[in-house]
Amino acid sequence: EAGVTQFPSHSVIEKGQTVTLRCDPISGHDNLYWYRRVMGKEIKFLLHFVKESKQDESGMPNNRFLAERTGGTYSTLKVQPAELEDSGVYFCASSPPGGQPQHFGDGTRLSIL
């Protein structure tokens, strides 16, 4: 069974540019989550999809971040325009319809210069 896949694995962009991260969940997992770890801090929740609907987006830092999950399959997280403090590792996770446990991808390492 394929795990959670994230693309790209690394991204380096300049402040003010736009970046889009992609996540492909485990097949059959209705729940999809985005988390972020900034340097020196713990992993923090960003948002949760159930199929194509946003169930909880309480962790999104501001309106420069836009997450979508069209058709309830893969998800994208767009940062526009990127700021220096957006640097970090962005993890995606998915879980089955029952809810838990969450299985994580290897993350996208985002560096804003």
Place this chain on the structure above:
Amino acid sequence: EDQVTQSPEALRLQEGESSSLNCSYTVSGLRGLFWYRQDPGKGPEFLFTLYSAGEEKEKERLKATLTKKESFLHITAPKPEDSATYLCAVLAYYGNNRLAFGKGNQVVVIP
């Protein structure tokens, strides 16, 4: 707000030297406590879920236990391949499905 504190932050062990990692938590209504293992450059890998005080789970050299205030991850006779960062996370009843993580316990096992 849910809080998870892990100690020690870093631990160096000789191969075969057993030890325990601590995860203290504060949450209004614990729905589950999760242990993950993370290797450098990789994502968290699920190990265990604990739901209620007194529960224990085992996998190879790892054993996780849970009380009403903390969880322990016991590593028995560790091997170098057990070197990793171990993450603890809690799920609250009111928090939908979002996990609240601790900063992790970085474990190095020396041959």
